[in-house]
Amino acid sequence: MGRGQFVLIFEQPMAHTFRTSARSITQFAIDEMRSVSARAGLSFEIELWRAGYKHVAGADEVGRGAWAGPVVAAAVILPADVRSVEPLLGAVDDSKKLAPRTRERLFDVIHAHAESIGVGSASAEEIDSVGIAQANRLALARAIGHLSVQPDFVLLDFFTLPQLHLPQRGVPHGDALSLTIAAASIIAKVTRDRWMTDQDDSHPGYGFARHKGYGTAMHRTALASLGPCALHRRSFAPVACCGQSDQVVALFSDAEAADG
Numbered sequence: 001m002g003r004g005q006f007v008l009i010f011e012q013p014m015a016h017t018f019r020t021s022a023r024s025i026t027q028f029a030i031d032e033m034r035s036v037s038a039r040a041g042l043s044f045e046i047e048l049w050r051a052g053y054k055h056v057a058g059a060d061e062v063g064r065g066a067w068a069g070p071v072v073a074a075a076v077i078l079p080a081d082v083r084s085v086e087p088l089l090g091a092v093d094d095s096k097k098l099a100p101r102t103r104e105r106l107f108d109v110i111h112a113h114a115e116s117i118g119v120g121s122a123s124a125e126e127i128d129s130v131g132i133a134q135a136n137r138l139a140l141a142r143a144i145g146h147l148s149v150q151p152d153f154v155l156l157d158f159f160t161l162p163q164l165h166l167p168q169r170g171v172p173h174g175d176a177l178s179l180t181i182a183a184a185s186i187i188a189k190v191t192r193d194r195w196m197t198d199q200d201d202s203h204p205g206y207g208f209a210r211h212k213g214y215g216t217a218m219h220r221t222a223l224a225s226l227g228p229c230a231l232h233r234r235s236f237a238p239v240a241c242c243g244q245s246d247q248v249v250a251l252f253s254d255a256e257a258a259d260g
Contacts, residue, residue, distance in 0.1 A: 040092055040093045040175070040178060040179045040181070041089070041178075041179060042085070042178075042179050043178075044155055044177070044178045045058075045078070045155075045179060045180060046082070048155075049080045053153040053167070055077050055080070055115070055116075055149055055150065055151045056077065056078075056080070056151065056153045056154075056155060057075045057076065057077045057116075057144060057153070057155070058075065058076050058077075058078075058155045058174075058178055058179070058180025058181035058182070058183060059073060059075040059143055059144055059154060059155070059156050059157075060073065060140075060184040061073035061188055062185065062188045062189045062192050063213070064132055065214065065215070066213035066214045066215070066233075067213055067232060067233060067239050068124065068196075068213035068219075068228075068229070068231040068232045068233060069124060069196050069208070069212070069213035069231050070121040070124060070192070070195075071127065071132070071135050072119065072120075072121045072188045072191055072195070073119070073120050073121065073139035073142065073143040073184075073188055074117065074119050074184040074185070074186075074187035074188035075118045075119075075120075075140075075144045075147050075151070076110065076114050076180050077114060077115040077117075077149050077151055078113065078115060079115050084113065085113055085179065087109060087113060088106075088110065088179060091106060092110065092179055092182050092183050092186065094175040094185055095175070095182070095185040095189040096175075096185075097176070098186070100193070103190050106186050107190040110183045114183065115149055116147045117147070117187060118142075118143045118144060118148075119143050119188065120138075120139050120140070120141070120143035120144075121142065122135035124231055124232060124233045126138065127233050128233055131235075136159065137159065137161055140159060141163060141164055143184075143188075144166075152166070153166065153167045153168065153169075154166050155174060155178050155180055155181055156168060156169070157170070157174035192212065196208045196209070196212040199231060203229045203230070206222045207219060213231065220238070223238070223239065223242040227242060
């Protein structure tokens, strides 16, 4: 699915709907992506498939540490068949380990092979209202709720969702170990990065297209000069004390924010 085919429907809470046409993924592109060093595999999924769970969803979220913008989550269900997901093995991995261009390519490949994908988010306003931990869970639950196929088991990265009445497991370092969780991390990361890039037009001067709302020196300087905008998380200390620039410490380099 090309960038021009990505349709974002923004609501409160933010919901995402994807419209995709027939995809043509060349063998060259798949071979290129297999060259990426990746470790996410199917051990958790195969165990569950053998136990009778045929619609196993992996879910992950991104944007927890950002100073601005939503936390975005994705849920992915892959076919319960190793051969069907073979093009993803050795390519899909934790989104933080992958270069932006690789994530963009894998975004299309995951859409081409997934049985269902759902995306959800929690806004900066919600984060300020309920806290980042609860906002993470809201985004994850919304992503799972937007799946077109009802999952019968959910794998999550660390988190569990008590409010979700489905069998589930929180897997430490799940985005590096489980193929479905890793796929969800890529969908969430690309979705959020694209949305934050688009905010450069409506909120100029902050550099959102570059740092995606994370705490970089560029972002710190913009906050000190412009003050927070509607996208900023005012409950986060670097934003709350933006008028006292000596107290605002950049957590990421601009390059790290772009890659992570």
